[in-house]
Amino acid sequence: MFERQDAKFIKAPKKSPLILTMVVLFLLMVSGVYIFSIWLRQISPRTNAKFLNIRVLDHLQQQCQAPNIEQWEAPFIHFPNPETFSRKECVCNPVRYFAILSMQRSGSGWFETLLNSHTNVSSNGEIFSVRDRRSNVSSILKTMDKVYNLDWFTSASKNECSAAVGFKWMLNQGLMEHHDDIVKYFKNNGVSAIFLFRRNLLRRMISVLANSYDKDVKLLNGTHKSHVHSSAEAQILAKYKPTINTTQLIPELKRSEQTTAKAVEYFSSARHIVLYYEDLVKNRTKLREVQEFLGLPYRELSSRQIKIHTAPLSEQVANWDDVQKALEKASSYGSFLHSDYKI
Numbered sequence: 087m088f089e090r091q092d093a094k095f096i097k098a099p100k101k102s103p104l105i106l107t108m109v110v111l112f113l114l115m116v117s118g119v120y121i122f123s124i125w126l127r128q129i130s131p132r133t134n135a136k137f138l139n140i141r142v143l144d145h146l147q148q149q150c151q152a153p154n155i156e157q158w159e160a161p162f163i164h165f166p167n168p169e170t171f172s173r174k175e176c177v178c179n180p181v182r183y184f185a186i187l188s189m190q191r192s193g194s195g196w197f198e199t200l201l202n203s204h205t206n207v208s209s210n211g212e213i214f215s216v217r218d219r220r221s222n223v224s225s226i227l228k229t230m231d232k233v234y235n236l237d238w239f240t241s242a243s244k245n246e247c248s249a250a251v252g253f254k255w256m257l258n259q260g261l262m263e264h265h266d267d268i269v270k271y272f273k274n275n276g277v278s279a280i281f282l283f284r285r286n287l288l289r290r291m292i293s294v295l296a297n298s299y300d301k302d303v304k305l306l307n308g309t310h311k312s313h314v315h316s317s318a319e320a321q322i323l324a325k326y327k328p329t330i331n332t333t334q335l336i337p338e339l340k341r342s343e344q345t346t347a348k349a350v351e352y353f354s355s356a357r358h359i360v361l362y363y364e365d366l367v368k369n370r371t372k373l374r375e376v377q378e379f380l381g382l383p384y385r386e387l388s389s390r391q392i393k394i395h396t397a398p399l400s401e402q403v404a405n406w407d408d409v410q411k412a413l414e415k416a417s418s419y420g421s422f423l424h425s426d427y428k429i
Contacts, residue, residue, distance in 0.1 A: 149178070150165045150177070150178035150180070151178075152180040155180075159381070161276040162182055162183070162276040162278060162357065162381075163180045163181075163182070163276070164180065164181045164182070164183060164234070164276060165177070165178060165179075165180065165181065166181055166234065166235050166236045166251075167235070168235055168236040168237050168246075169235065169237055170237045170239075171236075171246065172246070173236075173246040173247075174246055176245075176246045176247040177246075179247055179249065180249070180381075181236070181248060181249060181250065181251055182249065182250040182251075182278065182380050182381050182382075183234045183250075183251060183252060183275065183276060183277040183278065184209075184250060184251075184252035184277065184278045184279070184280055184380060185252050185253060185254075185255050185272075185277060185278075185279055185280070186198060186201075186209065186252065186253070186254045186255065186280045186282055187255050187257065187261065187279050187280065187281050187282070187349060187353070188254065188255070188256060188257070188281070188282040188283065189256060189257050189258070189283065189284075189290070189342070189345070189346065190256055190258075190294060190297075191284075191290050191293035191294045191297060192282055192283055192284045192290055192363055193282060193284065193363035193366070193367075194254050194256075194282050195254075195312065195313050195391065196313070196389055196391045196393075197282055197361075197363075197366065198211070198242075198254050199389040199390065199391055200373060200387040200388065200389050201250075201376070201387070202242050203385075203387045203388050203389065204250075204377070204382060204385050204387060205244070205385065206244070206247070206248060206249035206250060206382060206383070207244070207248065207249070207250045207251075207380070207382065208236075208242050208243050208244045208248045208250070208251045208252075209242055209251075209252050209253060209254065210233060210238055210240045210242050210243065210251075210252070210253040210254075211240055211242060211253060211254055212253070212254045212255070212256065212259075213229060213233065213238070213253045213254075213255075214226070214229070214253075214255055214256070214259040214260060214261075215256070215259060220259055220260035223264050223267045226260060226264060226267070226268065227267070227271055230271060230275075230277075233251065233252070233253055234251060234275065234277070236248065236251060238253075249380075249381075249382055249383075250380045250381070250382055252277075252280075257345060257346075257349050261349070262345070262348070262349065262352070265349075265352040265353070269352060269353055269355060269356050272353070272356040272357075273355065273356050276357075277356070277357075278356075278357045278358065278359075278379065278380065279353050279356055279357065279358035279359075280358070280359055280361065280376065280379070281346075281349065281350060281353075281358060281359065281360040281361060282361045282362075282363065283346050283360070283361075283362055283363070284362065284363045284364065285362045285363070285364045285365075285425065286364065286422050286425050287339050287342050287343065287419075287422065288339070288399065288409075288413070288419070288422040288423075289395070289399065289422075290342070291330065291335075291338065291339070291342075292328060292330075292395060292399070292402050292403060293394070293395060295328035295330070296323065296324075296326050296328055296394070296395070297312055299326055299328065300323060300326070303326075305322055305323055305325075305326070306319055306322060306323070311323070313391050314391070314392050314394065315390045315391060315392060316392060317392055319392070320392045320393065320394045320396075323394050324394050324395055324396070324397065324402075327401075327402055327403055327404040328402075328403065328404065329403070329404040329405050330403055330405060330408075330409050332405070332408045332409060332411075332412040335409065335412050335413070336412065336416050336419065339416075339419050339422075359375075359376070359379050361376070364425075373387050399422075399423065410423060
């Protein structure tokens with residue numbers, strides 16, 4: 087009798103399932119907090135800096151107000167916060183973002199020097215001529231972020247009081263390939279596109295062939311120059327007369343024409359202006375329109391560059407008779423033979 091009672095007395099009590107569940111949940115919570123703390127420590131400084139910069143930019147947008155602007159202009163007014171220097175007293179000076187979209191040998195180098203002669207403009211050259219910067223969309227967007235945040239330094243960089251900042255971009259440097267992402271970036275970040283083309287595509291072709299020849303031969307004392315600043319150098323380079331493949335002439339002209347039309351179509355939803363080199367040469371008041379487009383105070387713009395090919399077309403091509411016949415047969419491009427102009 088007593089033995090049964092003692093045995094009943096020393097029997098281990100059953101553990102409550104509720105207590106076990108609470109212990110397991112507690113351990114899971116502790117381990118979760120530990121893992122989360124490790125993850126927080128591993129977030130890159132760049133990510134933290136990005137979030138901080140967004141907060142600073144939001145603060146600047148609220149603090150700084152651009153005077154005398156219309157409502158439609160607001161998305162194109164910016165107050166960058168550079169990571170590499172302080173804008174000091176110019177922190178509330180508004181900045182416009184732009185990109186010159188063009189094709190090689192279309193006058194974009196000359197046009198950019200004109201813009202850079204304005205005290206408030208920084209156009210940073212052909213930055214996407216470096217392949218690594220256009221290797222993928224991520225590289226392209228990262229590069230543009232740096233330029234428009236005023237953290238890109240070239241000889242064209244002005245100072246903390248720049249009122250417009252941009253660069254030159256050739257259509258064959260990833261622009262057409264990634265146009266969807268680039269247009270989206272332009273629209274989201276208030277970037278204005280300045281298209282610059284040539285009306286006379288034959289003149290452009292001659293310039294392309296001559297420039298390609300000089301890259302190999304280096305006529306100026308063993309040095310290749312795409313642009314020159316003296317009449318003597320221009321005359322030396324202009325002596326070369328390329329021979330144009332008349333079989334490929336019309337297809338090449340069509341290809342160039344289609345490429346420029348497609349580029350304008352791609353960027354039609356973004357703010358843009360279309361300029362032609364010939365118009366800028368003949369009518370310098372066009373430069374006033376460009377400055378108005380960028381919201382700049384008007385200045386007389388100048389360039390030290392000297393035009394290389396100034397002679398009539400008939401004196402610039404080795405096989406001119408063949409070229410003339412080919413263009414006369416193609417009614418669409420016959421006008422190129424007669425659309426010369428004086429510089």
